[in-house]
Amino acid sequence: MNNFLEHLICPACAGALTAEWLCTACGARYDAPGGIPNLRIASDARVDVVRRFYEHAPFPGYAECDSLSSLRARAERNRFARLLDQAIPGNARILEIGCGTGQMSLYLARADRLVIGADLTRTSLELAVAAAHRFKLDRVLFLETDLHRPGLRAGSFDVVYSSGVLHHTPNPRAAFARIAQLARPGGMIVLGVYNAIARIPHRLRRMIARWSDYRLIPFDPVLRSRKNEPARREAWLRDQYRHPEEHRHTLGEVQQWFVENDVEFVRAYPSALIGEDTANLFAFAADNWLLEGWLAQLGWIHALGHEGGLFVTVGQRR
Amino acid sequence: MLKKRGKIQRGVIVFGSTFGSIAELARGQWRSDSHRRWLVPLAIFLCLTGLLLIVATTVEALAPFIYAIF
Numbered sequence: 001m002n003n004f005l006e007h008l009i010c011p012a013c014a015g016a017l018t019a020e021w022l023c024t025a026c027g028a029r030y031d032a033p034g035g036i037p038n039l040r041i042a043s044d045a046r047v048d049v050v051r052r053f054y055e056h057a058p059f060p061g062y063a064e065c066d067s068l069s070s071l072r073a074r075a076e077r078n079r080f081a082r083l084l085d086q087a088i089p090g091n092a093r094i095l096e097i098g099c100g101t102g103q104m105s106l107y108l109a110r111a112d113r114l115v116i117g118a119d120l121t122r123t124s125l126e127l128a129v130a131a132a133h134r135f136k137l138d139r140v141l142f143l144e145t146d147l148h149r150p151g152l153r154a155g156s157f158d159v160v161y162s163s164g165v166l167h168h169t170p171n172p173r174a175a176f177a178r179i180a181q182l183a184r185p186g187g188m189i190v191l192g193v194y195n196a197i198a199r200i201p202h203r204l205r206r207m208i209a210r211w212s213d214y215r216l217i218p219f220d221p222v223l224r225s226r227k228n229e230p231a232r233r234e235a236w237l238r239d240q241y242r243h244p245e246e247h248r249h250t251l252g253e254v255q256q257w258f259v260e261n262d263v264e265f266v267r268a269y270p271s272a273l274i275g276e277d278t279a280n281l282f283a284f285a286a287d288n289w290l291l292e293g294w295l296a297q298l299g300w301i302h303a304l305g306h307e308g309g310l311f312v313t314v315g316q317r318r
Numbered sequence: 319m320l321k322k323r324g325k326i327q328r329g330v331i332v333f334g335s336t337f338g339s340i341a342e343l344a345r346g347q348w349r350s351d352s353h354r355r356w357l358v359p360l361a362i363f364l365c366l367t368g369l370l371l372i373v374a375t376t377v378e379a380l381a382p383f384i385y386a387i388f
Contacts (some may be wrong), residue, residue: 060388071388078387103388164385192384222386235388269384289327310385 003114004141007093011041011151030151036125038144039151043120046170047146049244050121057235058124059100060285064229068106068135080269080281080312084161084190087281088113092158093317097147097179098165102128103141108161109140118143118152147178154181163192164239164310167247173257180261183317189263189284191313196248198300198309206241214241221306240308251293254313263315270303270311272296340365 001019008017015025021037022029031038043051062072075081081104088094090111099105099117101124109115109132117140120127125142132140145151147162147169160183169175172193183189201219209217214237218222222240226233251272258265267285271278272293276286304311344361347354 031386075387079382080384081387107388144329222383287327291330292327307383307385312384 001141003139003252004116005197005253007095007114007116007153007156008037008039008143008151009153011039011145011149012169014154014188017151033088034126036122036142036144037151038122038269040120040144040146040159041149043148046245047120047148050168053238053244054121057231058121059235059239060103061101061232061235062103062127062131063232066131066203068137069303071103071118071131071135075103079104081107083269083278083281086110087188088159094159094161095152095157095182097150097160099128099142100124102142104132104161104163105140105142106131106135106137109137112194113139115140116143116152116157117141117210118147118150119302120144120146147175150178150182152182155184155187157183157187159183159188161190163190163312166191167193167249168243168245169247170245172247172249172285173260176257177261180199180257180263180315180317185317187317188266189315189317190281191254191315192206192310193254194246194248195297195309195311195314196250196253197297198311199248199307200301200309202240202308209241217241219306222308225302249307251297251311251313252290255288258313258315262318264318268293268296268311268313270300272297274299282316330351337368 005017005019009015010017010023010026010028012028013023013026015023017023017030019030052220075085085108088235089106092111092113094108094113094115096105096115096117099119102117105115105117105128117128119142122144125144128142132142143151147165160179162179166172168173176191180189205218205220222236223233226236251268254267265288266282267278269278269281273285273287274292274296300309334379340361344358
């Protein structure tokens, strides 16, 4: 636990914490039931709605008989996960904001890496901790905290990864400003949010789903692939079709957040350069041309629309 | 340092310069006394083919899942 303590702070005053979860600055006392430190303080009402929403169906959830080898095999089959793992050094300190049930944190927790998975929902974190115990992974810590008042030390992570989270916050731009500070200068930020253009097909699907009272949900391959896993199907259905808070963003918007927070744009995934194929997720893109970016986003309607239009932007903190 | 340009940006620059050349060719052919005005539609056809080729490169392949990995 001492390895992790230096990265944790009191969410109320940013003071250091002792091993007994006592703030050395303001004296606030926290606890860690079930081995999950609770560094969450009272949050915004809209944030609380989202927290309660995920308590009913932790996302993405675990398949029955999931093992470490099956989790790694599933990730290795995925090009994005493979590229992310290859780009992160073996001794990096990684923070996953909005880790849900923790699969990405568990996948990245290899070699000498130190991984902290943070989430708002304890139910999800309990599944993550149970999996970490089952898989015998001890270089990963799961933490209950709100990204708006994080119990995490600013500037102490080599990689900050957050996918599918900021678009569910009341103010994604302000939320990004908070998480950008957590990366060290020169550290990488990997941010996944829904794309305003690529999500159009999903919004049409959702419209049909609502009209038919969720009896008809056409052209959703993820839902189809989970037809024999009711819990995970329900988790996807709720996350994609019934979420109480959702925003969508263009690549230009995210790049503007980067500028505002002293983060240099590295690249987008899929690439915003037409026809470019990258072998290194953290290598700077050859170019960043506005018109080409818009054309690429139009292409993402086809490329990403089947999954809901989530795209990833990589930046480096100056 | 020379700025690297993206594929589409390069394509548009090449296309722009090609368009100028084709217009020059068409004008030259139209004004010349060599009775080669029939080449003008060919020049326009080449121009449209170039445009089509550039548009064709904008079609993205289906990306793997990024969100639903697990």
